[in-house]
Amino acid sequence: MPDVVIIGAGHNGLIAGIVLAKAGLDVLVLDQLPWPGGMAGWHVIGGVEVPIGAYVLGLIPTDLIKELGIGIEQYKPDPIAVYVKDGELVRWWRDFDKRVEEFNRWGLGDDLRAMWNEIVKFHEVLRKYLFRTEPPSRDELLNDPVLNEFLKLKSRDFLGRYLPHDFWDMFIFEPYLDQPAFMVGYYNPATDWYYPAKDGEVGMQVFARELYRAAIRSGVRVMLGLGVSKIVIEGGRVKAVVTDDDRTIETRVVLSTASPVNTILELVGEEYFDRSVTDRLRGVMFGGAYRVALVYDGEIRLKGELDRYRESILQLPFGETVIRNNYLIVTGLPSRDELENYVNIDWSNIKAFEIITPNDYESIFRVAGGNLNHLPMFEEFMFDKRPVSGWGYKTPIRGLYLGGAGTWPGGQVTGIPGYNAARRIIQDWPSLRQ
Numbered sequence: 001m002p003d004v005v006i007i008g009a010g011h012n013g014l015i016a017g018i019v020l021a022k023a024g025l026d027v028l029v030l031d032q033l034p035w036p037g038g039m040a041g042w043h044v045i046g047g048v049e050v051p052i053g054a055y056v057l058g059l060i061p062t063d064l065i066k067e068l069g070i071g072i073e074q075y076k077p078d079p080i081a082v083y084v085k086d087g088e089l090v091r092w093w094r095d096f097d098k099r100v101e102e103f104n105r106w107g108l109g110d111d112l113r114a115m116w117n118e119i120v121k122f123h124e125v126l127r128k129y130l131f132r133t134e135p136p137s138r139d140e141l142l143n144d145p146v147l148n149e150f151l152k153l154k155s156r157d158f159l160g161r162y163l164p165h166d167f168w169d170m171f172i173f174e175p176y177l178d179q180p181a182f183m184v185g186y187y188n189p190a191t192d193w194y195y196p197a198k199d200g201e202v203g204m205q206v207f208a209r210e211l212y213r214a215a216i217r218s219g220v221r222v223m224l225g226l227g228v229s230k231i232v233i234e235g236g237r238v239k240a241v242v243t244d245d246d247r248t249i250e251t252r253v254v255l256s257t258a259s260p261v262n263t264i265l266e267l268v269g270e271e272y273f274d275r276s277v278t279d280r281l282r283g284v285m286f287g288g289a290y291r292v293a294l295v296y297d298g299e300i301r302l303k304g305e306l307d308r309y310r311e312s313i314l315q316l317p318f319g320e321t322v323i324r325n326n327y328l329i330v331t332g333l334p335s336r337d338e339l340e341n342y343v344n345i346d347w348s349n350i351k352a353f354e355i356i357t358p359n360d361y362e363s364i365f366r367v368a369g370g371n372l373n374h375l376p377m378f379e380e381f382m383f384d385k386r387p388v389s390g391w392g393y394k395t396p397i398r399g400l401y402l403g404g405a406g407t408w409p410g411g412q413v414t415g416i417p418g419y420n421a422a423r424r425i426i427q428d429w430p431s432l433r434q
Helices: 011-022 062-068 096-106 109-130 138-142 145-152 155-160 165-170 182-186 204-217 260-272 275-282 304-309 336-340 358-365 416-432
Strands: 004-007 027-031 042-045 048-051 073-075 081-085 088-092 195-198 221-224 228-234 237-243 248-250 253-256 291-296 313-316 319-324 327-331 350-356 400-402
Touching: 004 011, 004 228, 011 027, 011 062, 011 204, 011 416, 042 204, 048 204, 048 291, 048 327, 048 350, 081 165, 081 304, 088 096, 088 165, 088 304, 096 109, 109 145, 109 182, 138 145, 145 182, 155 165, 155 182, 195 204, 204 221, 228 260, 237 253, 253 260, 253 416, 260 275, 260 400, 350 358, 400 416
Parallel strands: 004 027, 004 253, 027 221, 081 313, 253 400
Antiparallel strands: 042 048, 073 195, 081 088, 228 237, 237 248, 291 327, 291 350, 313 319, 319 327
Protein backbone atom coordinates (compact mmCIF):
# COMPACT_ATOMS: atom_id res chain seq x y z
CA MET A 1 0.00 0.00 0.00
CA PRO A 2 1.52 3.34 -0.99
CA ASP A 3 1.73 5.99 1.72
CA VAL A 4 0.59 8.70 -0.70
CA VAL A 5 -1.27 8.54 -4.01
CA ILE A 6 -0.83 11.70 -6.08
CA ILE A 7 -3.46 12.44 -8.70
CA GLY A 8 -1.79 14.09 -11.67
CA ALA A 9 1.70 13.78 -13.15
CA GLY A 10 1.80 17.45 -14.05
CA HIS A 11 4.65 19.57 -12.76
CA ASN A 12 3.04 20.07 -9.34
CA GLY A 13 2.32 16.37 -8.94
CA LEU A 14 5.84 15.30 -9.88
CA ILE A 15 7.42 17.98 -7.68
CA ALA A 16 5.29 16.88 -4.73
CA GLY A 17 6.30 13.29 -5.41
CA ILE A 18 10.00 14.15 -5.33
CA VAL A 19 9.67 16.01 -2.01
CA LEU A 20 7.66 13.21 -0.40
CA ALA A 21 9.90 10.42 -1.70
CA LYS A 22 13.02 12.20 -0.45
CA ALA A 23 11.35 12.32 2.97
CA GLY A 24 11.08 8.53 2.90
CA LEU A 25 7.43 8.08 1.91
CA ASP A 26 6.21 5.51 -0.60
CA VAL A 27 4.66 7.57 -3.41
CA LEU A 28 2.52 6.53 -6.37
CA VAL A 29 1.58 9.10 -9.05
CA LEU A 30 -1.35 8.36 -11.36
CA ASP A 31 -2.34 10.29 -14.49
CA GLN A 32 -4.73 9.42 -17.30
CA LEU A 33 -2.48 11.24 -19.77
CA PRO A 34 0.18 9.27 -21.66
CA TRP A 35 2.83 11.95 -21.15
CA PRO A 36 4.46 13.46 -18.02
CA GLY A 37 4.19 17.15 -17.21
CA GLY A 38 0.44 17.61 -17.74
CA MET A 39 -0.15 21.12 -19.07
CA ALA A 40 3.59 21.72 -18.79
CA GLY A 41 4.14 18.72 -21.05
CA TRP A 42 3.87 18.07 -24.76
CA HIS A 43 2.15 15.91 -27.32
CA VAL A 44 3.13 14.85 -30.82
CA ILE A 45 1.37 16.23 -33.89
CA GLY A 46 2.71 15.84 -37.39
CA GLY A 47 5.65 13.88 -35.95
CA VAL A 48 6.78 16.90 -33.89
CA GLU A 49 6.81 17.39 -30.10
CA VAL A 50 4.64 20.44 -29.47
CA PRO A 51 3.83 22.03 -26.07
CA ILE A 52 0.18 21.51 -25.16
CA GLY A 53 -0.07 24.12 -22.40
CA ALA A 54 2.81 26.20 -21.12
CA TYR A 55 5.64 26.93 -23.56
CA VAL A 56 8.04 29.00 -21.43
CA LEU A 57 9.24 29.11 -17.82
CA GLY A 58 9.89 32.12 -15.63
CA LEU A 59 7.83 31.88 -12.46
CA ILE A 60 9.32 28.67 -11.06
CA PRO A 61 12.14 29.69 -8.66
CA THR A 62 15.60 28.66 -9.86
CA ASP A 63 16.61 27.46 -6.39
CA LEU A 64 13.59 25.12 -6.38
CA ILE A 65 14.74 23.65 -9.69
CA LYS A 66 18.19 23.03 -8.19
CA GLU A 67 16.75 21.51 -5.00
CA LEU A 68 14.68 19.07 -7.05
CA GLY A 69 17.65 18.03 -9.18
CA ILE A 70 16.12 19.10 -12.50
CA GLY A 71 18.96 19.54 -14.96
CA ILE A 72 17.86 22.24 -17.37
CA GLU A 73 19.39 25.36 -18.82
CA GLN A 74 17.78 28.69 -19.65
CA TYR A 75 17.56 29.64 -23.31
CA LYS A 76 16.68 33.33 -23.68
CA PRO A 77 16.43 34.80 -27.16
CA ASP A 78 17.26 38.48 -27.46
CA PRO A 79 14.85 40.20 -27.38
CA ILE A 80 12.88 37.86 -25.15
CA ALA A 81 9.59 39.23 -26.43
CA VAL A 82 8.39 41.46 -29.26
CA TYR A 83 5.10 43.33 -29.26
CA VAL A 84 3.38 44.66 -32.36
CA LYS A 85 1.88 48.08 -31.57
CA ASP A 86 0.29 50.21 -34.29
CA GLY A 87 2.46 48.55 -36.90
CA GLU A 88 5.66 49.15 -34.92
CA LEU A 89 7.73 46.64 -32.97
CA VAL A 90 8.38 47.10 -29.27
CA ARG A 91 11.27 44.83 -28.27
CA TRP A 92 11.77 43.52 -24.73
CA TRP A 93 15.56 43.26 -24.68
CA ARG A 94 17.42 41.10 -22.18
CA ASP A 95 19.55 44.05 -21.14
CA PHE A 96 17.38 46.31 -18.99
CA ASP A 97 19.07 49.57 -20.03
CA LYS A 98 18.42 48.60 -23.62
CA ARG A 99 14.74 48.11 -22.75
CA VAL A 100 14.61 51.58 -21.27
CA GLU A 101 16.19 52.93 -24.44
CA GLU A 102 13.54 51.09 -26.49
CA PHE A 103 10.71 52.70 -24.52
CA ASN A 104 12.40 56.08 -24.87
CA ARG A 105 11.24 56.02 -28.49
CA TRP A 106 7.85 56.93 -26.99
CA GLY A 107 9.31 59.05 -24.21
CA LEU A 108 8.54 56.33 -21.65
CA GLY A 109 11.97 55.07 -20.63
CA ASP A 110 12.01 56.60 -17.14
CA ASP A 111 8.41 55.49 -16.57
CA LEU A 112 9.26 51.90 -17.52
CA ARG A 113 12.28 51.94 -15.21
CA ALA A 114 10.18 53.22 -12.30
CA MET A 115 7.45 50.62 -12.89
CA TRP A 116 9.86 47.74 -13.29
CA ASN A 117 11.68 48.68 -10.07
CA GLU A 118 8.33 48.30 -8.29
CA ILE A 119 7.77 44.88 -9.88
CA VAL A 120 11.26 43.72 -8.83
CA LYS A 121 10.56 44.84 -5.25
CA PHE A 122 7.21 43.02 -5.41
CA HIS A 123 8.93 39.71 -6.18
CA GLU A 124 11.63 40.24 -3.56
CA VAL A 125 8.97 40.75 -0.88
CA LEU A 126 6.50 38.13 -2.15
CA ARG A 127 9.17 35.47 -1.77
CA LYS A 128 8.65 35.60 2.02
CA TYR A 129 5.05 34.45 1.59
CA LEU A 130 5.41 31.82 -1.12
CA PHE A 131 6.99 28.80 0.53
CA ARG A 132 4.50 28.31 3.33
CA THR A 133 2.33 25.37 4.31
CA GLU A 134 -0.31 27.86 5.51
CA PRO A 135 -1.12 30.39 2.75
CA PRO A 136 -1.17 34.07 3.72
CA SER A 137 -4.41 36.01 4.04
CA ARG A 138 -5.06 39.24 2.19
CA ASP A 139 -4.99 41.09 5.51
CA GLU A 140 -1.53 39.71 6.28
CA LEU A 141 -0.22 40.81 2.90
CA LEU A 142 -1.79 44.23 3.35
CA ASN A 143 0.46 44.74 6.38
CA ASP A 144 3.47 44.60 4.08
CA PRO A 145 4.25 48.15 2.83
CA VAL A 146 5.29 46.93 -0.63
CA LEU A 147 2.47 44.46 -1.22
CA ASN A 148 -0.07 46.86 0.25
CA GLU A 149 0.05 49.03 -2.87
CA PHE A 150 -0.27 46.03 -5.19
CA LEU A 151 -3.36 44.87 -3.32
CA LYS A 152 -5.14 48.18 -2.94
CA LEU A 153 -4.61 49.39 -6.49
CA LYS A 154 -6.39 47.87 -9.46
CA SER A 155 -4.14 46.69 -12.29
CA ARG A 156 -5.39 49.49 -14.52
CA ASP A 157 -4.55 52.09 -11.86
CA PHE A 158 -1.06 50.71 -11.31
CA LEU A 159 -0.25 50.54 -15.03
CA GLY A 160 -1.85 53.95 -15.60
CA ARG A 161 0.66 55.53 -13.23
CA TYR A 162 3.44 54.73 -15.66
CA LEU A 163 2.25 53.90 -19.18
CA PRO A 164 -0.46 54.87 -21.69
CA HIS A 165 -3.33 52.43 -22.10
CA ASP A 166 -2.08 51.00 -25.40
CA PHE A 167 1.00 49.59 -23.63
CA TRP A 168 -0.90 47.80 -20.86
CA ASP A 169 -1.48 44.53 -22.73
CA MET A 170 2.30 44.00 -22.76
CA PHE A 171 2.07 43.32 -19.03
CA ILE A 172 -1.38 41.90 -18.27
CA PHE A 173 -4.39 40.43 -20.07
CA GLU A 174 -7.50 42.58 -20.20
CA PRO A 175 -9.62 40.42 -17.80
CA TYR A 176 -7.16 41.28 -15.01
CA LEU A 177 -7.34 45.06 -15.38
CA ASP A 178 -10.06 45.33 -12.74
CA GLN A 179 -8.29 42.89 -10.43
CA PRO A 180 -5.64 43.95 -7.86
CA ALA A 181 -2.28 45.05 -9.28
CA PHE A 182 -0.95 41.95 -7.49
CA MET A 183 -1.68 40.18 -10.79
CA VAL A 184 0.60 42.52 -12.73
CA GLY A 185 3.42 41.63 -10.36
CA TYR A 186 2.60 37.93 -10.37
CA TYR A 187 2.53 37.55 -14.15
CA ASN A 188 5.72 39.52 -14.82
CA PRO A 189 8.73 37.61 -13.46
CA ALA A 190 11.62 39.80 -12.39
CA THR A 191 14.07 37.36 -13.98
CA ASP A 192 12.19 37.16 -17.33
CA TRP A 193 10.76 34.26 -19.26
CA TYR A 194 12.92 31.57 -20.85
CA TYR A 195 12.76 28.34 -22.80
CA PRO A 196 14.01 25.23 -20.96
CA ALA A 197 16.93 23.67 -22.79
CA LYS A 198 19.42 20.82 -22.52
CA ASP A 199 22.08 19.43 -24.86
CA GLY A 200 20.94 21.69 -27.68
CA GLU A 201 17.25 20.76 -27.38
CA VAL A 202 14.88 23.63 -26.59
CA GLY A 203 11.25 23.43 -25.49
CA MET A 204 8.88 22.48 -22.69
CA GLN A 205 9.40 18.80 -23.43
CA VAL A 206 12.89 19.24 -21.97
CA PHE A 207 11.47 20.44 -18.66
CA ALA A 208 8.79 17.75 -18.50
CA ARG A 209 11.21 14.93 -19.26
CA GLU A 210 13.84 16.14 -16.81
CA LEU A 211 11.23 16.55 -14.07
CA TYR A 212 9.92 13.04 -14.76
CA ARG A 213 13.44 11.60 -14.61
CA ALA A 214 14.11 13.41 -11.34
CA ALA A 215 10.94 11.88 -9.89
CA ILE A 216 11.96 8.37 -10.95
CA ARG A 217 15.46 8.86 -9.50
CA SER A 218 13.87 9.91 -6.21
CA GLY A 219 11.97 6.64 -6.01
CA VAL A 220 8.55 7.90 -7.12
CA ARG A 221 6.42 5.36 -8.96
CA VAL A 222 4.63 6.98 -11.89
CA MET A 223 1.85 5.29 -13.86
CA LEU A 224 0.91 7.20 -17.01
CA GLY A 225 -2.25 6.42 -18.95
CA LEU A 226 -4.12 5.41 -15.79
CA GLY A 227 -6.36 7.98 -14.14
CA VAL A 228 -8.40 8.08 -10.95
CA SER A 229 -12.19 7.89 -11.17
CA LYS A 230 -12.99 8.00 -7.45
CA ILE A 231 -11.48 8.89 -4.09
CA VAL A 232 -12.94 6.54 -1.48
CA ILE A 233 -13.81 8.11 1.90
CA GLU A 234 -14.57 5.97 4.94
CA GLY A 235 -15.19 7.25 8.45
CA GLY A 236 -14.27 10.80 7.54
CA ARG A 237 -10.86 9.93 6.12
CA VAL A 238 -9.25 8.77 2.89
CA LYS A 239 -9.42 5.01 2.39
CA ALA A 240 -8.43 4.40 -1.24
CA VAL A 241 -8.62 5.52 -4.85
CA VAL A 242 -10.39 3.72 -7.67
CA THR A 243 -8.63 3.85 -11.03
CA ASP A 244 -10.21 4.17 -14.45
CA ASP A 245 -9.86 0.41 -14.93
CA ASP A 246 -11.75 -0.25 -11.64
CA ARG A 247 -8.75 -1.17 -9.53
CA THR A 248 -8.85 -0.12 -5.88
CA ILE A 249 -5.59 1.12 -4.37
CA GLU A 250 -5.64 1.65 -0.62
CA THR A 251 -3.61 4.53 0.79
CA ARG A 252 -3.36 6.78 3.82
CA VAL A 253 -3.08 10.01 1.87
CA VAL A 254 -4.35 11.34 -1.44
CA LEU A 255 -2.84 14.52 -2.85
CA SER A 256 -4.88 15.80 -5.77
CA THR A 257 -3.22 18.25 -8.14
CA ALA A 258 -6.35 18.31 -10.29
CA SER A 259 -8.75 21.22 -10.22
CA PRO A 260 -10.42 21.58 -6.80
CA VAL A 261 -13.76 21.71 -8.63
CA ASN A 262 -13.20 18.28 -10.20
CA THR A 263 -11.62 16.86 -7.05
CA ILE A 264 -14.38 17.90 -4.65
CA LEU A 265 -17.48 17.61 -6.82
CA GLU A 266 -16.54 14.59 -8.92
CA LEU A 267 -13.74 12.49 -7.42
CA VAL A 268 -14.89 12.75 -3.80
CA GLY A 269 -18.53 13.82 -3.94
CA GLU A 270 -20.30 16.88 -2.61
CA GLU A 271 -22.04 14.90 0.15
CA TYR A 272 -18.78 15.00 2.13
CA PHE A 273 -18.57 18.80 2.25
CA ASP A 274 -20.50 21.74 3.61
CA ARG A 275 -23.05 23.26 1.27
CA SER A 276 -21.13 26.55 1.32
CA VAL A 277 -18.10 24.79 -0.16
CA THR A 278 -19.93 22.98 -2.94
CA ASP A 279 -21.97 26.07 -3.84
CA ARG A 280 -18.76 28.12 -4.03
CA LEU A 281 -17.06 25.66 -6.37
CA ARG A 282 -20.14 24.96 -8.46
CA GLY A 283 -20.65 28.69 -8.97
CA VAL A 284 -17.19 29.41 -10.40
CA MET A 285 -17.29 31.46 -13.60
CA PHE A 286 -14.68 30.03 -15.93
CA GLY A 287 -12.90 31.42 -18.95
CA GLY A 288 -10.87 28.95 -20.97
CA ALA A 289 -8.16 29.42 -23.58
CA TYR A 290 -8.03 28.59 -27.27
CA ARG A 291 -4.83 27.24 -28.79
CA VAL A 292 -3.84 26.90 -32.44
CA ALA A 293 -0.84 24.76 -33.38
CA LEU A 294 0.59 24.47 -36.85
CA VAL A 295 3.37 22.10 -37.99
CA TYR A 296 5.09 23.02 -41.23
CA ASP A 297 7.14 21.00 -43.68
CA GLY A 298 10.20 23.20 -43.30
CA GLU A 299 11.16 26.24 -41.28
CA ILE A 300 8.38 28.71 -40.50
CA ARG A 301 9.22 32.26 -41.60
CA LEU A 302 7.62 35.54 -40.62
CA LYS A 303 7.02 38.55 -42.82
CA GLY A 304 9.24 41.60 -42.91
CA GLU A 305 11.37 42.74 -39.99
CA LEU A 306 9.48 40.42 -37.62
CA ASP A 307 11.37 37.42 -39.02
CA ARG A 308 14.54 38.67 -37.29
CA TYR A 309 12.80 37.94 -33.99
CA ARG A 310 11.17 34.63 -34.83
CA GLU A 311 12.58 32.96 -31.69
CA SER A 312 11.14 35.64 -29.40
CA ILE A 313 7.74 35.43 -27.73
CA LEU A 314 5.58 37.39 -30.15
CA GLN A 315 2.62 39.45 -28.98
CA LEU A 316 0.60 39.70 -32.19
CA PRO A 317 -2.87 41.30 -32.47
CA PHE A 318 -4.58 37.88 -32.47
CA GLY A 319 -2.65 36.36 -29.56
CA GLU A 320 0.66 35.36 -28.03
CA THR A 321 2.65 33.42 -30.60
CA VAL A 322 5.66 31.12 -30.27
CA ILE A 323 7.68 29.64 -33.14
CA ARG A 324 10.24 26.88 -32.74
CA ASN A 325 11.80 25.74 -36.03
CA ASN A 326 8.87 24.13 -37.87
CA TYR A 327 5.95 24.61 -35.48
CA LEU A 328 3.88 27.62 -34.51
CA ILE A 329 1.62 28.02 -31.46
CA VAL A 330 -0.91 30.79 -30.93
CA THR A 331 -2.79 31.30 -27.70
CA GLY A 332 -5.87 32.69 -29.35
CA LEU A 333 -8.03 31.89 -32.35
CA PRO A 334 -6.73 33.74 -35.41
CA SER A 335 -8.34 33.46 -38.83
CA ARG A 336 -6.37 32.25 -41.81
CA ASP A 337 -6.14 35.83 -43.13
CA GLU A 338 -4.88 37.12 -39.77
CA LEU A 339 -2.12 34.50 -39.71
CA GLU A 340 -1.09 35.31 -43.26
CA ASN A 341 -0.67 38.99 -42.32
CA TYR A 342 2.40 38.00 -40.29
CA VAL A 343 3.43 34.48 -41.35
CA ASN A 344 4.63 33.24 -44.74
CA ILE A 345 2.50 30.12 -45.17
CA ASP A 346 2.24 27.78 -48.13
CA TRP A 347 -0.78 25.81 -46.94
CA SER A 348 0.19 22.85 -49.13
CA ASN A 349 3.23 22.40 -46.83
CA ILE A 350 1.20 22.10 -43.62
CA LYS A 351 1.89 18.72 -42.00
CA ALA A 352 -0.56 19.17 -39.13
CA PHE A 353 -3.03 21.78 -37.92
CA GLU A 354 -4.70 21.65 -34.51
CA ILE A 355 -7.22 23.80 -32.66
CA ILE A 356 -7.73 23.15 -28.94
CA THR A 357 -10.83 24.74 -27.42
CA PRO A 358 -11.72 25.20 -23.75
CA ASN A 359 -13.94 22.12 -24.08
CA ASP A 360 -10.95 20.16 -25.39
CA TYR A 361 -8.80 21.26 -22.44
CA GLU A 362 -11.61 20.23 -20.10
CA SER A 363 -11.83 16.74 -21.58
CA ILE A 364 -8.07 16.18 -22.03
CA PHE A 365 -7.07 17.35 -18.56
CA ARG A 366 -10.38 16.88 -16.70
CA VAL A 367 -10.19 20.52 -15.65
CA ALA A 368 -13.47 22.32 -15.08
CA GLY A 369 -14.25 24.93 -17.71
CA GLY A 370 -10.97 24.30 -19.50
CA ASN A 371 -9.40 26.87 -17.16
CA LEU A 372 -5.62 26.43 -17.28
CA ASN A 373 -5.32 28.01 -13.82
CA HIS A 374 -7.93 25.57 -12.39
CA LEU A 375 -9.68 28.50 -10.67
CA PRO A 376 -9.89 32.15 -11.74
CA MET A 377 -6.93 34.26 -10.70
CA PHE A 378 -9.34 36.80 -9.26
CA GLU A 379 -9.32 38.24 -5.74
CA GLU A 380 -12.19 36.09 -4.50
CA PHE A 381 -10.11 32.98 -5.27
CA MET A 382 -6.68 34.16 -4.15
CA PHE A 383 -4.42 33.97 -1.08
CA ASP A 384 -5.87 31.81 1.74
CA LYS A 385 -9.21 31.70 -0.11
CA ARG A 386 -7.73 29.52 -2.84
CA PRO A 387 -9.75 27.33 -3.11
CA VAL A 388 -11.69 27.74 0.17
CA SER A 389 -11.00 30.03 3.11
CA GLY A 390 -9.19 28.19 5.89
CA TRP A 391 -8.19 25.12 3.89
CA GLY A 392 -4.76 25.88 2.53
CA TYR A 393 -3.49 22.57 1.14
CA LYS A 394 -5.41 20.44 3.65
CA THR A 395 -9.11 19.65 3.24
CA PRO A 396 -11.51 18.83 6.09
CA ILE A 397 -11.29 15.17 5.09
CA ARG A 398 -8.45 13.48 6.94
CA GLY A 399 -5.74 12.44 4.49
CA LEU A 400 -7.06 14.47 1.53
CA TYR A 401 -4.78 17.28 0.33
CA LEU A 402 -4.79 19.66 -2.63
CA GLY A 403 -1.63 20.81 -4.40
CA GLY A 404 -2.40 22.05 -7.89
CA ALA A 405 -2.91 25.43 -9.55
CA GLY A 406 -6.16 25.84 -7.62
CA THR A 407 -4.17 26.43 -4.42
CA TRP A 408 -1.80 29.21 -3.32
CA PRO A 409 -0.14 31.01 -5.06
CA GLY A 410 -2.08 30.04 -8.19
CA GLY A 411 -1.65 29.12 -11.82
CA GLN A 412 1.28 29.03 -14.24
CA VAL A 413 4.35 26.82 -13.86
CA THR A 414 5.64 27.72 -10.40
CA GLY A 415 5.88 24.30 -8.73
CA ILE A 416 5.09 26.02 -5.43
CA PRO A 417 1.63 24.47 -4.80
CA GLY A 418 2.97 20.93 -5.17
CA TYR A 419 6.05 21.69 -3.08
CA ASN A 420 4.07 23.30 -0.25
CA ALA A 421 1.41 20.60 -0.22
CA ALA A 422 4.08 17.91 0.08
CA ARG A 423 5.71 19.73 2.99
CA ARG A 424 2.32 19.99 4.70
CA ILE A 425 1.83 16.22 4.35
CA ILE A 426 5.28 15.63 5.84
CA GLN A 427 4.36 17.85 8.80
CA ASP A 428 1.16 15.88 9.34
CA TRP A 429 2.66 12.45 8.63
CA PRO A 430 3.25 11.33 12.25
CA SER A 431 -0.50 11.54 12.91
CA LEU A 432 -1.55 10.37 9.45
CA ARG A 433 0.39 7.12 9.66
CA GLN A 434 -1.40 6.01 12.82
